[in-house]
Amino acid sequence: MSVQINILDAVKKYGNNTVIEDLTLHIRGGEFFTLLGPSGCGKTTLLRMIAGFNSIEGGDFYFNDTRINDLDPAKRNIGMVFQNYAIFPHLSVRNNVAFGLKERRMPKDQIAKQTDKFMKLMHIDEYADRMPDRLSGGQQQRVALARALCIEPDVLLMDEPLSNLDAKLRVEMRTAIKEIQNSVGITTVYVTHDQEEAMAVSDRIAVMNGGVIQHVGTPKNIYQRPANLFVSTFIGRSNILDGTMRVENGKAVVDLPTGYSAVFDTVAPENLAPQKVKLSARPEELIVQKHGGEGLSAVVDDCVFLGLNTHYFVHLTSGEKAEIIQESTIDSIIEPGTEVRLRLNTEKANLFSEDGERNLLTGVENDLASGK
Numbered sequence: 001m002s003v004q005i006n007i008l009d010a011v012k013k014y015g016n017n018t019v020i021e022d023l024t025l026h027i028r029g030g031e032f033f034t035l036l037g038p039s040g041c042g043k044t045t046l047l048r049m050i051a052g053f054n055s056i057e058g059g060d061f062y063f064n065d066t067r068i069n070d071l072d073p074a075k076r077n078i079g080m081v082f083q084n085y086a087i088f089p090h091l092s093v094r095n096n097v098a099f100g101l102k103e104r105r106m107p108k109d110q111i112a113k114q115t116d117k118f119m120k121l122m123h124i125d126e127y128a129d130r131m132p133d134r135l136s137g138g139q140q141q142r143v144a145l146a147r148a149l150c151i152e153p154d155v156l157l158m159d160e161p162l163s164n165l166d167a168k169l170r171v172e173m174r175t176a177i178k179e180i181q182n183s184v185g186i187t188t189v190y191v192t193h194d195q196e197e198a199m200a201v202s203d204r205i206a207v208m209n210g211g212v213i214q215h216v217g218t219p220k221n222i223y224q225r226p227a228n229l230f231v232s233t234f235i236g237r238s239n240i241l242d243g244t245m246r247v248e249n250g251k252a253v254v255d256l257p258t259g260y261s262a263v264f265d266t267v268a269p270e271n272l273a274p275q276k277v278k279l280s281a282r283p284e285e286l287i288v289q290k291h292g293g294e295g296l297s298a299v300v301d302d303c304v305f306l307g308l309n310t311h312y313f314v315h316l317t318s319g320e321k322a323e324i325i326q327e328s329t330i331d332s333i334i335e336p337g338t339e340v341r342l343r344l345n346t347e348k349a350n351l352f353s354e355d356g357e358r359n360l361l362t363g364v365e366n367d368l369a370s371g372k
Contacts, residue, residue, distance in 0.1 A: 002028075002029030002030035002185060002186075002187055003029055003063050003064055003154040003155055003187045004026070004029045004062075004063070004064055004187070005025075005026075005027040005050065005061075005062070005155065005189070006026055006060075006062040007023060007024060007025040007027075007050075007059065007060075007061055008024050008060045008061075008062075009022050009023070009059040009060070010022070010024070010025075010046070010049065010056065010058065010059035010061065011023075011056070011057045011059050012042070012045055012046075012049060012054065012055075012057055012211075018211075019045055020042050020045060020046060020049075020211040021212075022058075023059070023211070023213060024059075024368075025213060025216070027189060028187075028204075029064075029187055030185050030186070030187055031188070031203040031204060032178065032181050032188045032190065032201055032204075033187075033188065033189050033190065033202065033204055033205075033206070034189075034190045034191070034192060034198045034201065034202040034204070034205045034206070035047060035190070035191045035206050036192060036193070036198040036205050036206065036207050036234075036235075037193065037207060037208035037209055037234070038209065038234070039193060041209050041210060041211065042208055042210070042211040043191045043193075044159055044160075044191050045211075046208075047157055047191050050078075050155070050157060051073055051078055051080060051157050052068070052071065052073030052076055052078075053073060063155065076154075076155070077153050078153050078154065078155045078156070079100075079149055079151060079153035079156045079157070079186075080148060080156075080157050080158075080159075081141075081144050081145055081148050081156070081157070081158040081159070081161045082144070082159055082161070083159055083160040083161060083163055083164060084164065085137075085141055085143070085144045085164075087132050087140055087143050087144050087147065088132070089131070089132050089133065090131075091131075091132075092128065092129050092130060093119070093124055093127045093128050093129070093130050093131075093132070093135070094115055096132070096143050096147055097124075097143060097146045097147045097150050098112075098114075098115040098150065100147060100148075100151040101114055101115065104151065114150055114152075115150060117150075118146040118150045119146055121146065121180060121183070122142040122143075122145055122146040122176075122180070123142065123176075124139060124142045124143055127139060136169075137164060137165050137166075138165060138169040138173055141162070141173055142173075144161070145161075145180065149180070149184060154186075155186070155187050155188075155189065156186050156187070157188075158177075158188065158190045159191045160191055160192055160193070161173075161177070162174060162192075163194075170194075170197065174197055174200050175200075177201060178200070181201075190202070195234065195235050198219070199223065202218075202219055203218070204216060204217060204218055204367065205218075205219060205222055207222065207230075207231050207234060207235065209230055209234070213368050214227060214230055214231050215228070215231045215368065216366060216367040216368040217366060217367055221363075221364075221365045222235055223235055224363075225350065225359060225361065225364045225365065226280075226350065226359060226364075227358075227359055227364055227366045228352060228356055228357050228358060229278055229280065229357075232280040232350055232352070237283055237323065238280045238281065239280070239282070239283065239286065239320075239322040239323060240278055240279070240280055241256055241257060241278070241279045241281070241320060241322075242276070242277075242278065242279075243255055243256045243257075243277045243278070243279050243351075244275075244276055244277065245267075245273075245274060245276075245277050245351070245360075246274050247272055247273065251263055251265060252264040252265075252267040252272055252351075254277060254279065254351065256279060256296060256344075257296065257316050257318035257319075257320060258298075258316055258317050258318050260294065260297070260344075262344050262346050262349075263346065264346050264351060264361070266346075266347070266361045266363065267351065267360050267361055267362070268360060268361060268362045271353075271358075271360040271361075276354040277351050277353065277354060277360065278351070278352040278353070278356055279349060279351055279352075280349065280350040280351075280352060281345075281350075282348070283311070283322075283323045283325040284324075284326070284348075285344065285345040285349050286322060286343070286345075287324075287326065287343040287344075288312060288324055288326055288334060288340050288341075288342060289340060289341040289342070289343055290338070290340055292341055293341050293343070294343065295341030295343040296322075296341065296344070297316065297317040297318075297339070297341060298314040298315060298316045298322065298339070298341070299314060299317065299337065299338070299340070300312055300313075300335065300338045300340060301313045301315055301336055303333050303334060303335075303336065305328060305333060306328075307328065308327065308328060309325050309326065309327055309328060310325070310326060310333060311324070311325050312324040312326070314340070314342070316342075324342065
């Protein structure tokens with residue numbers, strides 16, 4: 001049975017320091033849910049509160065209808081995968097995977113059957129009799145994941161499980177983790193500071209900053225319509241420009257540096273008013289035009305050819321710097337020193353209030369605000 005996790009008005013304090021205050025979150029049964037944010041934002045603290053490893057100074061935590069605040073961690077039926085694997089160096093792969101089942105005093109034949117099942121699921125059955133010091137980092141992490149899943153927990157908790165692996169192994173393991181989670185269907189809460197990793201594995205993501213959840217949504221929605229400027233700059237890369245919005249014929253016209261104005265058709269009606277704004281344009285949302293035309297006036301400072309795409313680093317004639325990514329062409333690369341115009345893709349770019357706290361466009365879906 002898939003377990004929903006409901007967190008209501010959670011508070012976490014260390015002495016007089018409050019690191020999480022009045023946090024409310026709903027995690028759906030069976031979904032792969034990621035807590036994403038910079039170091040020190042509270043994501044691991046929240047995960048450990050769910051696990052029972054941290055005290056709870058306020059609020060209520062539920063697995064379905066069961067309040068777990070005062071429930072011993074061993075009785076929460078969770079599987080936990082740590083950053084440092086935490087597998088036992090003196091036990092073979094088989095005995096590591098079987099450890100939780102032996103602690104529960106299951107019959108030996110059931111232990112053997114269950115252990116074999118999850119070793120095969122994680123593709124480590126051929127290493128069953130090996131000791132951990134003879135395994136690669138990726139193989140050790142597969143052992144840790146098999147051990148966590150073998151007890152058939154209600155909830156799987158993962159704290160930066162891939163951060164100790166090299167880049168190639170991280171990609172391989174995140175694919176494996178997502179496939180296993182899909183096949184098992186277990187409610188999974190995953191902690192990472194790696195945005196690409198979060199985008200690759202998650203059904204939904206909660207972006208945290210300073211102990212506060214900023215945006216909860218699908219990877220697509222968080223990337224395309226971030227709730228605020230922090231989310232926009234934390235997820236992927238963004239070029240930020242100051243602008244001024246005015247209204248002409250019922251449409252928003254945003255005056256930007258270098259004398260360029262852009263028309264936005266997607267400003268929410270309640271936000272359609274003269275005001276100062278912050279424009280967020282991702283590198284792929286600025287298009288380089290070599291032969292003039294309308295756009296932001298800029299000069300190419302540097303370029304990096306990366307096969308499929310070419311990255312251009314420019315400065316606007318008004319002084320601001322920007323990065324552009326565009327598909328490489330057969331034609332020659334635009335050389336540094338070339339004057340260009342940057343056309344803005346207004347369908348994809350985002351507009352925020354001057355303080356950066358609100359996205360002014362339609363299409364922002366924040367499950368935190370709706371309480372889903």
